[in-house]
Amino acid sequence: xxxxxxxxxxxxxxxxxxxxxxxxxxxxxxxxxxxxxxxxxxxxxxxxxxxxxxxxxxxxxxxxxxxxxxxxxxxxxxxxxxxxxxxxxxxxxxxxxxxxxxxxxxxxxxxxxxxxxxxxxxxxxxxxxxxxxxxxxxxxxxxxxxxxxxxxxxxxxxxxxxxxxxxxxxxxxxxxxxxxxxxxxxxxxxxxxxxxxxxxxxxxxxxxxxxxxxxxxxxxxxxxxxxxxxxxxxxxxxxxxxxxxxxxxxxxxxxxxxxxxxxxxxxxxxxxxxxxxxxxxxxxxxxxxxxxxxxxxxxxxxxxxxxxxxxxxxxxxxxxxxxxxxxxxxxxxxxxxxxxxxxxxxxxxxxxxxxxxxxxxxxxxxxxxxxx
Numbered sequence: 001x002x003x004x005x006x007x008x009x010x011x012x013x014x015x016x017x018x019x020x021x022x023x024x025x026x027x028x029x030x031x032x033x034x035x036x037x038x039x040x041x042x043x044x045x046x047x048x049x050x051x052x053x054x055x056x057x058x059x060x061x062x063x064x065x066x067x068x069x070x071x072x073x074x075x076x077x078x079x080x081x082x083x084x085x086x087x088x089x090x091x092x093x094x095x096x097x098x099x100x101x102x103x104x105x106x107x108x109x110x111x112x113x114x115x116x117x118x119x120x121x122x123x124x125x126x127x128x129x130x131x132x133x134x135x136x137x138x139x140x141x142x143x144x145x146x147x148x149x150x151x152x153x154x155x156x157x158x159x160x161x162x163x164x165x166x167x168x169x170x171x172x173x174x175x176x177x178x179x180x181x182x183x184x185x186x187x188x189x190x191x192x193x194x195x196x197x198x199x200x201x202x203x204x205x206x207x208x209x210x211x212x213x214x215x216x217x218x219x220x221x222x223x224x225x226x227x228x229x230x231x232x233x234x235x236x237x238x239x240x241x242x243x244x245x246x247x248x249x250x251x252x253x254x255x256x257x258x259x260x261x262x263x264x265x266x267x268x269x270x271x272x273x274x275x276x277x278x279x280x281x282x283x284x285x286x287x288x289x290x291x292x293x294x295x296x297x298x299x300x301x302x303x304x305x306x307x308x309x310x311x312x313x314x315x316x317x318x319x320x321x322x323x324x325x326x327x328x329x330x331x332x333x334x335x336x337x338x339x340x341x342x343x344x345x346x347x348x349x350x351x352x353x354x355x356x357x358x359x360x361x362x363x364x365x366x367x368x369x370x371x372x
Contacts, residue, residue: 021056031344099135153272
């Protein structure tokens, strides 16, 4: 894509940009918004002032956008209607509190392009089959001009065919290769994992990290993430830290010989859903051990750029038998792949191209306003 769109006024209503506590949305938004600002666009981020984030704002005032915390949908309607109505583009994200009401308001009021950015597409789809969620419904999908999805592949056609999206497009998570980069240091752990506790992921964490730790008492393991219940039995050689700020992520990854990526069942079923954590670890040139899902081989070449494991024995074989030189080569190959294809700058360019196409199609009133 050559050149950039004219300077746009973009409003994003997302789960959070100020706090990465227990979510990957913040890092995704931070990278995208930063790169949009570099390309000359003006971004306002509206974030619900959620109690769970209030004490954990690791970036309370992002320097590349205007951030506003609001208390309710009523406050949005009374104080921010002019902002939404006049914006060139309004994007509403998944998991936004009262997101369905927010989306109804946005699609009724906005005169520019409206988009839904689903950072949780496989989970959303599973809930849509049951009638919808608090942040999106089948009826609302038809009202957004664009459905931007962190899941690609067949899911996009399904969103259009079964749920009536006028245009579903992939907008994967991304990474900042400057913030996430290799660092020469002696590893503190043989294998680590970053992720908040969830019932559906925990069996894989047990199988691919905790059980290998039990079988290899001399190994060193670590888990970072909140909300783990007291019932989780941590082996003596597993360190658990509840939270690290995004500024600490690179040091965490580069202190591991290998890092584990665990995919939720819904994301495995949908495939084509690279997480922000996966791309961050790859950018740090840390070899990734992952479960397998459709589309993963389109992102990284198994055995060359990423390592797959199904059992504790698979993990232990990699940790103890893979030659050190090959371990390092796998990590660097993955980093090169990410830099070529999956930076936040790539995502900003993709979003611009989608907006340009929407303008060419004459989507809503935005084209006419710009031409007048």
